[in-house]
Amino acid sequence: xxxxxxxxxxxxxxxxxxxxxxxxxxxxxxxxxxxxxxxxxxxxxxxxxxxxxxxxxxxxxxxxxxxxxxxxxxxxxxxxxxxxxxxxxxxxxxxxxxxxxxxxxxxxxxxxxxxxxxxxxxxxxxxxxxxxxxxxxxxxxxxxxxxxxxxxxxxxxxxxxxxxxxxxxxxxxxxxxxxxxxxxxxxxxxxxxxxxxxxxxxxxxxxxxxxxxxxxxxxxxxxxxxxxxxxxxxxxxxxxxxxxxxxxxxxxxxxxxxxxxxxxxxxxxxxxxxxxxxxxxxxxxxxxxxxxxxxxxxxxxxxxxxxxxxxxxxxxxxxxxxxxxxxxxxxxxxxxxxxxxxxxxxxxxxxxxxxxxxxxxxxxxxxxxxxxxxxxxxxxxxxxxxxxxxxxxxxxxxxxxxxxxxxxxxxxxxxxxxxxxxxxxxxxxxxxxxxxxxxxxxxxxxxxxxxxxxxxxxxxxxxxxxxxxxx
Ligand code: NDP
Numbered sequence: 001x002x003x004x005x006x007x008x009x010x011x012x013x014x015x016x017x018x019x020x021x022x023x024x025x026x027x028x029x030x031x032x033x034x035x036x037x038x039x040x041x042x043x044x045x046x047x048x049x050x051x052x053x054x055x056x057x058x059x060x061x062x063x064x065x066x067x068x069x070x071x072x073x074x075x076x077x078x079x080x081x082x083x084x085x086x087x088x089x090x091x092x093x094x095x096x097x098x099x100x101x102x103x104x105x106x107x108x109x110x111x112x113x114x115x116x117x118x119x120x121x122x123x124x125x126x127x128x129x130x131x132x133x134x135x136x137x138x139x140x141x142x143x144x145x146x147x148x149x150x151x152x153x154x155x156x157x158x159x160x161x162x163x164x165x166x167x168x169x170x171x172x173x174x175x176x177x178x179x180x181x182x183x184x185x186x187x188x189x190x191x192x193x194x195x196x197x198x199x200x201x202x203x204x205x206x207x208x209x210x211x212x213x214x215x216x217x218x219x220x221x222x223x224x225x226x227x228x229x230x231x232x233x234x235x236x237x238x239x240x241x242x243x244x245x246x247x248x249x250x251x252x253x254x255x256x257x258x259x260x261x262x263x264x265x266x267x268x269x270x271x272x273x274x275x276x277x278x279x280x281x282x283x284x285x286x287x288x289x290x291x292x293x294x295x296x297x298x299x300x301x302x303x304x305x306x307x308x309x310x311x312x313x314x315x316x317x318x319x320x321x322x323x324x325x326x327x328x329x330x331x332x333x334x335x336x337x338x339x340x341x342x343x344x345x346x347x348x349x350x351x352x353x354x355x356x357x358x359x360x361x362x363x364x365x366x367x368x369x370x371x372x373x374x375x376x377x378x379x380x381x382x383x384x385x386x387x388x389x390x391x392x393x394x395x396x397x398x399x400x401x402x403x404x405x406x407x408x409x410x411x412x413x414x415x416x417x418x419x420x421x422x423x424x425x426x427x428x429x430x431x432x433x434x435x436x437x438x439x440x441x442x443x444x445x446x447x448x449x450x451x452x453x454x455x456x457x458x459x460x461x462x463x464x465x466x467x468x469x470x471x
Contacts, residue, residue, distance in 0.1 A: 003067035004030035004054050006157055008075060009085055010103075011042045014129065015075030017136035018102070018161070023052035025160035030054040030065035034076075059088055069096040071154045073127075078105045078263075086113060090121050097122040098150045102129050104264055107145075107178030107185060107271075114146065114177050123150040126177070128184020130366035131163065139163035141366035142171035143187070143358075145180030145351075163365025165374075170361040175351030182271070182345055183358055186338045189268025189282040191232075191368050192261075193334035196285035196422040198236050201327050204409070208416050210310030213250035217241040223324050228331075230370030259289040268341070275344045280425040281334035288421050308417050325405035326423060332399050333426035335376060336389035343387035355387070356380035390433065403430055 004027075008019045011033040019042070022029045029052060033039040036057050043055040056062040063070065070093065074085050082101055089099060099122055101110065110126035117124045125146035129136065142162050144151050151173040162171035174183055198220075205211045205219065217240035224233045244251040265286045272279035291298070315323070339355055346353035359377035363369055379392035389395045410427050413420040432438060444455040445466060454463040 002028060004028040004065050005067060005071075006154070007031070007056075007062050007066045007070060007072040009033070009059075009062070009072065010075035011038050012075065013133050014102075014136045015073075016042055017133055018073065018075060018129070018140075019053065020046060020049055021137055021139070021161045022157060023049040025157070026052070027157055027160070028052050028054065030056050030062050032056045032059060032062040059092060063089070063092045068094060069098065069153065070094075071098045071100060071157070073100045073102050075102050078103045078109070082109070082113070086117070086121075086124075090117070093122040095120075095122060098125060098153065099123070100125040100127050100154065101181075102127045104128070104184065104188070104262070105181045106263075106267055107181040110145065110178040110181045123147055125150055125154070126179075126181040128180050128187065130184065130187055130362075132367065135163065135365050135367075139170070139365050141187075141361050141364065141369070143180040143183045143361065144171065144173045145175055145178055145182070146173075147176065148173055162361075163369075165360070165364035168360070170363065170365045172354075172357050172361050174358065175346070175353050177349065177351075179346075179349070179351040179353060182349075182351075183342060183353065185264050185267045185271065186342050187362065187366060187368060188264035189272075189279065189286075189341075190335055190338040192265035192268070192285040192289070193281045193338075193422055194230075194232055194331060194368055196288050197281075197327055197330045197334065197426075198232060199288075200413075200420040200423050201323050202236070202240075204323065204413060204416075204418055204420070205315065207307075207310055208413070208418050209312045209315050211314070213240045213252050219320060223327075226324065227328055227372070228324060228370075230372060231367060232370075256295070257292055258295050259292045261286070261289045265289070268338070271345065272337070272341045275341060275348060277337070277341045277344045278429060279337040279341050280429050281330065281337055281422050284421040284425040285334075288419075312416065322405040322408055325402045326409035329399055329402035329406035329430075330423045330426040331372070332389065332395055332402070333429050334422070335372075336395070337429065339376070339380075339389050340387060356384075390430070399430065403427070406430075 006027055007030040008015055009032050011031055019029050019031050031039060031053060039055045043050055043053055046053050054065045056065055074082055076082060076085060082105060086099060105126060114124045125144060128143035129140045131140035139162055142158050158171045159169045162169040174180055202216060205216045217237050220233055221237035224237060240252055242251045244254045247254060269279060269283040269286045342353055343355060356377045359373045363373045375394060379389060379394045383392045386392050390399060406427050410420055410424050447453040448455050448466050449468045452465060454465055457464050
């Protein structure tokens, strides 16, 4: 019997769909799942694709079923499950086999695993996969990090299964070691900010203007026809018009306002902080999810402080245009922050991340897919030395036009007691970034006063101290 081209471990939501995608593209795939019943169930559900699927009941059988050198994808929860699988596979594999961790690993774990396997083990690839269940089945965005020659050996499969944007596959090798998982982490951080800003605009329309979900849905649907065109805006419109079959109410009104998080957004904020790069719009989005989880405290606080009833009336066309532009401006800052974090990590870890390519492989397949990412790719291609999106000619023109709207929306929200943490963070970032003389001179003076840390002067070089204590 002909051996498999590739193997996959973990037939959960993502693994099962990725395996079907691979089988559908004509590759033979050997699959293994910890719970054997699931392996058989999967093969039975695969229909005609079952011809390309080889269900295996043990890791030994899986390894034996694949043509060497063997690429094996792990699609199990990030963390100890990945380490367990590597430990179990390592003695069964040859030096030139490749373990591909396709889960949402922390890139620091990927670096550690790669280093541990480097001298004696098989090759190791850290691969970010985005697009959820649908993406895995019909074309995800794939971000690969690890040895380039290992990537070249699986490139054909990845090229076949990835999403396509105008014929181009949304997959790429982005750099050595943890580069792929790092980029996936920042993708998710940007996704948090994008979703949060959309939710903030929804909050203004619901709690400021008193609109019902079914009235807000067409606003997002209309914006999806313009420069905000993206998967997240599209699904927001669809979510807002959906009805709960049990109550007949909009389903969004029946959902508890407590957001979950699995860690990648938080990791983005942590990595931005450890690299010393401001990612405040992303950080605000992560914090907003944490605050959303404090339901009991928020209920008690509302009893204590109250909140104003919606009083703004139906929004005018002018107000809607302003909200649209504010969301666009906020989004620009969040993406600029995410790309700056990637540029800095790239220097720190020696990855040479191609920022234009990152934007290009996010244009389809992933959750933040949008036409906007095509414009980001063009902006970086047109200014290859630039790492700051806000400094590219195209995006500085966009933000110049849109920031007055962001300012107006943030100011009116503050007046109306409506929270817009991510949009406000984006505005504060832009205003701080564009002011040549900031206020850190005072911080330096304070630091020197209490800790003799020294400061630089505007009129000459060197480190100086103030005569704070009379000498
Ligand atoms: P699921 O929970 O649906 O599936 C997990 C799979 O891993 C199951 O097949 C499970 O097997 C197996 N598994 C769990 N623990 C172990 C273990 N200790 N040893 C061996 N196998 C184990 O997860 P998803 O498919 O949603 O996620 C898989 C990975 O993909 C995660 O890293 C996730 O973060 C990432 N991801 C998920 C996305 C999504 O939208 N769901 C999007 C992008 C990435 P068993 O049947 O025996 O329980």
